[in-house]
Amino acid sequence: MPKTALAVLFAAAAAYGADYKVLAPTTQDNLTVFPIVSDTVRDTGNFLTLDEGIRSGQVVVAEEGSAGLIRPRHPRTSIPDPWPEHTPVTPPSSSGAEVNRLMLVNNSDRPLILLAGEIVTGGKQDRVVGKDRIVPPHSQPIDLSVFCVEPHRWVATSEHFGSAGSFMAQPSVRQKAMAAKDQGQVWDEVAKSRQAVVAAAPPAAAHALTGTSSYARTMGDSAVQNRVDEVAAPVEKSWDNALGELRARKAVGAVVAVNGEIVWADIFASPSLLEKYWPKLVRSYAAEAVSSGGYGKHGAITQRDAQAFLDDFQAHHQSVESDPGVYRTTELEGNGFDAFVLTSLLPGENFNVHVAKMKLG
Numbered sequence: 001m002p003k004t005a006l007a008v009l010f011a012a013a014a015a016y017g018a019d020y021k022v023l024a025p026t027t028q029d030n031l032t033v034f035p036i037v038s039d040t041v042r043d044t045g046n047f048l049t050l051d052e053g054i055r056s057g058q059v060v061v062a063e064e065g066s067a068g069l070i071r072p073r074h075p076r077t078s079i080p081d082p083w084p085e086h087t088p089v090t091p092p093s094s095s096g097a098e099v100n101r102l103m104l105v106n107n108s109d110r111p112l113i114l115l116a117g118e119i120v121t122g123g124k125q126d127r128v129v130g131k132d133r134i135v136p137p138h139s140q141p142i143d144l145s146v147f148c149v150e151p152h153r154w155v156a157t158s159e160h161f162g163s164a165g166s167f168m169a170q171p172s173v174r175q176k177a178m179a180a181k182d183q184g185q186v187w188d189e190v191a192k193s194r195q196a197v198v199a200a201a202p203p204a205a206a207h208a209l210t211g212t213s214s215y216a217r218t219m220g221d222s223a224v225q226n227r228v229d230e231v232a233a234p235v236e237k238s239w240d241n242a243l244g245e246l247r248a249r250k251a252v253g254a255v256v257a258v259n260g261e262i263v264w265a266d267i268f269a270s271p272s273l274l275e276k277y278w279p280k281l282v283r284s285y286a287a288e289a290v291s292s293g294g295y296g297k298h299g300a301i302t303q304r305d306a307q308a309f310l311d312d313f314q315a316h317h318q319s320v321e322s323d324p325g326v327y328r329t330t331e332l333e334g335n336g337f338d339a340f341v342l343t344s345l346l347p348g349e350n351f352n353v354h355v356a357k358m359k360l361g
Helices: 003-014 050-056 171-180 183-200 203-211 215-220 222-241 243-248 271-291 303-311
Strands: 020-022 026-028 031-038 059-063 101-106 112-114 118-121 127-129 133-135 142-148 162-168 251-258 261-268 315-323 327-334 337-346 349-359
Touching (some): 020 303, 026 222, 031 271, 050 112, 118 215, 127 171, 133 327, 133 337, 142 183, 162 215, 171 183, 171 261, 171 271, 183 203, 183 215, 183 222, 183 271, 215 222, 222 271, 251 271, 251 303, 261 271, 261 303, 303 349, 315 337
Antiparallel strands (some): 026 031, 031 251, 059 101, 118 127, 118 162, 127 142, 261 349, 315 327, 327 337, 337 349
16 A cells, blocks of 8 residues: 555544543443444434344345355346346355355345344354445345354254344454454354353353353353343443433443453444444443453443543554445554444445444453
């Protein structure tokens, strides 16, 4: 990349947090959540989430080589469709399914947002999305970069995948997928997190879960969900009670602390987009708190600490990945943090859609 272009990118990186302000937190047990507000919000009503797409049947995810994945004819017949009706989106291959590859097609009229940490269940193994990206409407099939979160199964349970609904991977698992980009580290973190939340569940539930390696099944167990909800529900209720004020102040994200240490921040382009993801995000934060083993530890984290974390986007290294005309992802590596910025490049929607920032130990 030319030096002038690189200089512009690094200058922009320093300004990512310039418009964000942290409000007073909500604390439950060892989890502290600071709302983030911004004077700048975007119209994100045209975007489709993964949960919405899978629920409506307009987004299909399947193993590589699946002959059952179909790309229907484009409904706007005036536009040539390179994927005619009943043409498989990918032919069966001799290599077949692979751990870190899934195929996705977006048959809807809306661009699809995928967030790193979203879990799809089924196929030969449950997977977690490895990076933020945008998939255009009526897309050709894409190779979906994923990591396995169910290491001991390689037997198909269904042809197509569903979403994990109200849950996504907790920050420590998301960090291994997004920053480390290493399947072994993802498996290690899944095993560590599973062991911790199972240990925090009642003995009967812990015994029932000893026979599964599935992160999604573990987190979906009713006893584990009850334990996570003990932490998440009061935070969610506090947020709901203040929702009118938060909407008025344009809440777009949250800074998250566990055991008195900041671990993560999620920031969206609009309050409405945050609200769509909030139920699954707050449970992922609560799962991090439960699995940390620090029950009851509040720590001395302050609003000033959270604001300082949010203000620092000064990077010493930056890498960019782009699908021209669709999206750009920018990874910022700074002192003690990694940040990932998803930017829409779609016509009329050129803005940052999601920012994830993680504190590195």
